[in-house]
Amino acid sequence: MENGDPSLGLEDGTIDVEDLLVEPQDGHLSMDNVICFDEKIAKNAMDVGPVSCSSGGSDTGIARKGKDILNGEVLNAMPIEAEDGYFRLDNGFCNMGDEYLLGVEFAESITNLDYGSSEGLQASASDCQIQVSTDGSDTGCRSDLYRTGDLRKCQTNHKAESSKFSGTPICRGRETLDGYNPTISPRSCSLQNSVKSRNSSSSSFLEVLSDENDGTFSLADKMFYSSMTKRNDEIELTGQNDSTNAIEGQLTLATSSVQESSSNVLLTQKRSRKPTQRYIDGLADPIPTYSKRKREASSSTIKDKSLGGKERRKCHVGPKAIKVPPEDPEEFSVIAIQVPFGSLANQERSESQSFDTVQHVDCRNSMTKSKGKYATINNRFDKHSPTVEFKKRGDCGMGQKRTDICVTEAPSRKRGDCGTGQKKTDVCVTEAPSKKKDSHAAATNQKKRNDLAVAVIRKKKDVSFTTESPKKSDDRRLAVHQKKRDDTLTDESSEEASGRRKHHRLWTISEVRKLIDGVSQYGVGRWSRIKKLFFAASAHRTSVDLKDKWRNLLKASGMQEQGSQQGEKKRNVAWRPLPKPILRRVCELATMHPYPKGERGATKAAARDSTDITLSDYRRILK
DNA sequence: CTTAGGG
DNA sequence: CCCTAAG
Structure with missing residues (x-):
């Protein structure tokens, strides 16, 4: 918002969106959906109220997002929002639509979220269409959009994906909004078209992405994901340069052009951003795992959803008080009861940082071990989490955490694909079998891996744990961590979270x-x-x-x-x-x-x- | 479903 | 934290 795009007229906030929607006069547009969406947002916003801070269900997130959007603060909020995790999706979701790609991604990602999300998707889709129509590239764009919608339906419930992009979409949406102007839309359309044409063999872009066999695409996909993942960086970039150009360039690269040169540029730009865990996972197993996971996710998603929703609801209540627990001096000094790594004090002060670091480290580890390719990405992380720290922590006893993460990851994979999962799991185990549990887990996982049902159950459980967001003030920080993690890592709020989270919630x-x-x-x-x-x-x-x-x-x-x-x-x-x-x-x-x-x-x-x-x-x- | 206990 | 057994 810093840039303040007059063209978009974000200041107007909701109104603008509505206008956009309205403009298109497209009979096909699902105005109802859009309207509903807005209403919902409004409602949510009202419910949520100013609190907005921490956790919340997807609904809350939406509401908040909507609110943010209205205020036009979204852009600035970026870093903070990152912590919100899946909520962001909703926001982005709302805002999205300018760019086809974004819309598509969103759609995919969002689809899995909730009913609200689905609505949001539709709304976004409608937005896209509208915008496109406005620009004048009606036919092509529209068709694409529709397509997207179809795809969406088909591929519904890819939690993994959704989680992945949850954070990103929002950002994008913002960016789009900011940068939005007539000029852009045509490009997006063209991009879309190009993608389309390119993928003509395959039915849709999404499919292409999902397509495991498509070796050529893998790079593109990667790029795409990375771009998506790196919303923060993107935002920054946007702020600095021409937001539109940057975004477009990224998009272009991701979608249409697989060319290395362009891709390199993208990488460079993106590099600054830190990929989500999900993203990392995807990288580790670029397409196959992802797609498989997706499929799996769809099946298991339902359960997760229900559970997650439940949890989320609860969570809403949580964020009530921000009070920082005034601990007794004595207690405070001691703070952590069972926290081997990092004193609680530190945690409290720099809430998410420590955790993030850990997470990053974990990611890095997994990534590095999994594939050298991703070294670059790792580097990105480095700035955030120095290797030294990682080492230190691991030595101290971070192992547990690390291990957990690894283990967690494994489950997700196993869910997705038995074979793949195993492979990855092994890696994880190898990496951090510091804990007995790990070894055990590994064994167990292996055992269970074969048994999907078990995996599912586990997942379900995980989801519940993960999804839930801390309500207490004390928890808040944890919550923040989680959120951030979700966003940063992968925002797998739903799926991935399910897989990995559960473990260790430090007791304050x-x-x-x-x-x-x-x-x-x-x-x-x-x-x-x-x-x-x-x-x-x-x-x-x-x-x-x-x-x-x-x-x-x-x-x-x-x-x-x-x-x-x-x-x-x-x-x-x-x-x-x-x-x-x-x-x-x-x-x-x-x-x-x-x-x-x-x-x-x-x-x-x-x-x-x-x-x-x-x-x-x-x-x-x-x- | 809740508790207890082991891992 | 997870899982299982027992009430």
Whole structure:
């Protein structure tokens, strides 16, 4: 928006869009859809209100986006928005339509999202048409558009794709809007046409993309993806130069021209951007995996969708308060309870950065190992995440995270394609089998891989975890991470997320405190209740999680006590950071109401003591 | 579905 | 965190 394109008249925001839509007079245009979409956006926006900040369902995202668009702040917001993850799609979605390619991509990506998204797609499509018509390249463009729509329908539910592009589309949309002017549209049309012609053999561009066999296209696809992926960079570029030119050039390269020279240029431009994870995945297995995944995704998507939607809804509630948890100084200093890598403090300060870095690192690793080709891309990442850091983290204990990611990735693939998945999984395993889990996972995955059903289930689960966005303030930062990750990596908000996410959601002290409070109130073992009352905000953190966490707390506390009293194992420095008050409380609670609520703890408590609680507790009990 | 427990 | 078993 900085550029402020008078031509578009973004200032008008929604109105403009509507105008655009209206202009085309095209009977075919699905005005209804468009209108609905707008309404929906408006509604969402209203619902969402100013909060917009963190998580939210796709709906929220849309609303927000719509809002942003209206305000004309979208462009500026870019970096921030990146964190939003799939939401952005919606936005982009709204804005899109100027460029055929964009529209197509969007359509694809969006299709998978939600009903709303589908609407959005249609709307976008309509937009595209309209614009095109306005420009005067009616026939060709329209046909393309229609085509796109058809394709969309056919290829519906490619979550993977959608996730991939979720972030990008939005940006594009913005760009398009900004740069939008009569001049551009013709080009886009031409591009489209060229693509079309080029792909004449295959029914559609999309198909081409999906087509595994098309070796020639792979490069183009790559390029295309990369361009898409690098929305941030693009934006920057746009801001600096002629937004239109840059975009167009990228598009052109991606779509019509497979020429190396042009592609190189594109790469150069894009290089600055950081590819999404999804993107990376795609790169790793440029087309085949992707397409396969896609297909798979479609089948499994439904489940994910339902689940994801659920989660999202919950999430909406989440973003309520931004309050930064004022931790007790003591606690704060200690901050992370179980965070091996990076202190919580750091995390809190630079929320996503650390995570991003990690992610990038992971990506890089996978990529690098997977294919040398992508080294370039990796380089891009480098600036964001220095190798050193990665190393360091890995050594420290980041391994877990890394591993998880890898593992996560594997599942997605496995879902998509058994063969491919295996291959990739292996890579991942090789890379980061630091954890026992990893090895286990690898084995398991392999086992399961064959069994699609299992994979699906897993995926489903993952989705739920992933999709959900943190509601709490504490979680917020995590949420942000996630979001960012989604966007940055791949925005696989849906699919990929499902595959990889689930793992590790760091427990913030506030969460721990809540847990403790809950335990103190309801006693140990009332996890579900505690969950409801204390963790209603956080979609994640199931009762099981609470239980596990409590277990860990007990362990930790026990350890601490031991350490302090007996000076024995202090090696567990890893989560040493636990605030003493918390530990104390944990201990008390543990002793106070061990399982049987009552204090008798002799029976159960004793048992527990033997394992978790330690001598101190035991002593107390005895006393 | 919830809990407990092991991995 | 995941998974499974048991109530």
